[in-house]
Amino acid sequence: MGGAGERNQSMASRKTFLICFLLFSIAATAATRFVEQRGKVRAYALISRSRGIRLQLVAVQGRVKFSDSLHWLSERSQRKLRRKFPTRKITISYGSLNSRAKKILMNKAFPKDSFRRGVYRHKVVYRGAETFWRLGEWFTGNGANYRAIMKMNRIKSSTLKLGAWISIPKQLLLPAFLPQERPLSKPVLGKPKPEPLQPVSRTTANPVPVSKLGxxxxxxxxxxxxxxxxxxxxxxxxxxxxxxxxxxxxxxxxxxxxxxxxxxxxxxxxxxxxxxxxxxxxxxxxxxxxxxxxxxxxxxxxxxxRTTKAFKEYQEELKETEKAAQETRIGTATHLNGVYLILDSGHGGRDTGAKYNGAWEDDYMYDIICRIKRIIEKETKGHVLPTTFDKSSRYTPIDKKNLHMDRDEYLRTTPMFPLNSKYVTSVGVHLRWYFANYQYERLKKTGVPGTNIVFISFHSDALYHKVTGTMVYIPSASRKLFRSHVMMKSGKYKPYLEYRSHPMYKFSRKKVQVAEGLSRKFARVLIAQLKAKGIPTHKEKAIRSYIFRSRRSRPFVPAVVRYSKMPLRCLIEVANLKNKGDAANVRDPKFREKYAHAFVQALIQFYGGS
Ligand SMILES: [Zn+2]
Known part of the structure; x- marks a missing residue:
């Protein structure tokens, strides 16, 4: 028995060895390049034959948190990879990175590359890891562009030679690899651009004679x-x-x-x-x-x-909501007498929300709602019901630029939901509207008119860096986005009274039309009030009933606005934290105080003046 067994075993182990060897040589990392360290997390570029170029995040101490990854991930992969955090180490495919991260990674992996004389010049450095297909993927976002790259470089053989210089056509480049956009108003000084080195069949702009379009x-x-x-x-x-x-x-x-x-x-x-x-x-x-x-x-x-179906539908839906709002009677509430404001500050606990330029949503938005609460309770006859509670700072506004990032925020459900929970971005989001709806039903039973109960959620955004100012999201009654009911099904909600007493909510389109109309009316008052106080508001379209994330994803309405019941309900994006000026505003306690006053003023105005 021994002999046969031994032979089998040794053959098996030889096989295993061979497989291991093959796997190893295929997956072998051709190179690792240190990219940068942010806080306690180091970023590396891994370059290998099998996987091309990838980003690796390694915690020097503790773990890589989801918030550490936001700097690198595209919005889409943020949602996909969220549950992989916290972790000691994570490797992220090139396709999951945002465009800025791609640029940073490539600059480190290929320090010789640059954009000059009208083309992007790339030097082949890693044997086997670089192919024409991959150059297409990395620099143009599409591997299939390899043909155009080969053609431009007049290369017939598909193997890349080490040390070769490859030109990437400008019109195919991902915008991140183009030279920085300059404002058009300022004339660009300096020498005229020399012609490209290689003969490039450049497609010249061929503008349509607009006069003929008529x-x-x-x-x-x-x-x-x-x-x-x-x-x-x-x-x-x-x-x-x-x-x-x-x-x-x-x-x-x-x-x-x-x-x-x-x-x-x-x-x-x-x-x-x-x-x-x-x-x-x-x-x-x-x-x-x-x-x-x-x-x-x-x-x-x-x-x-105006002749298109989509425009007609848009216009008709807008008219319907404005009419519905006009037909809804709102009693005058002098000094907000009898008005109840359910005030929600986004994120908290282990979820900081968007975090850029030294500001983040969690503690900064909480500070704004504390200020609003104080002003309403001191200077008006209105009532405030916050959805969140910070155990260490309670409801005291903090007059500082640098707020302390703590994790002891709770939702005021029964029992309280700790926002430091793993489920902060799922259960922790939906419990907010369960809580708000519960309060709404409770107040209505005591005789408060529904139109006197307001729900406002405070957030800040992470948008294209040139976008600035407040935006307000209101509910959408559009046929495409309307849902007749909602119910969360996970057992995670069961411990909470607000869920158990009313797990399912139904919506009538008519009522959502009223909500869209009323909320838009309030949003207009708010935007005007902010403008009057010199607070930036979004230039093009400050009031919106849906969010677009990427080109492909369908528009959606934030859950707290979509599923809450109050006829007046908005989500306010105070500022765009990716914009330096906006972030500096949010960090400034004087700005937060001014903002809170402007908000309260708008609410007073909406309910019929002081
Ligand atoms: Zn947010």
């Missing part, structure tokens, strides 16, 4: 008229044309304004689409009056031709 005046909505849009159609489909004004650039003045996209990845993605559609050779060098074609499918409904 949109009928009847087609233009008031918003389209305001920006002098024209409509047209070519073999790639229908589009609107906008002529750039002085000082305008594609990012803010076309994509943010006309497509409603706000977060950096989505904005960059659409800029790429528009650059390609218009064959724009250089986004940094666009003349005033340049006619930019915007594909019709990305336009916000208010900019569509």
């Amino acid at each position: 949109s009928k005046i009847t087609e233009l909505s008031p918003d389209a008229k305001r920006f002098h849009l024209k409509y047209g159609k070519d073999k790639e489909g229908a589009y609107a044309v906008y002529r750039l004004a002085k000082g305008e650039a594609l990012y803010s003045s076309v994509v943010v304004r006309f497509t409603g996209r706000l977060d950096a990845d989505a904005v960059h993605e659409l800029v790429r689409i528009i650059v390609k559609r218009n064959k724009i050779p250089d986004v940094t060098d666009m003349k005033v009056g340049y006619p930019v074609k915007i594909p019709m499918e990305y336009l916000l409904p208010e900019f569509l031709p």
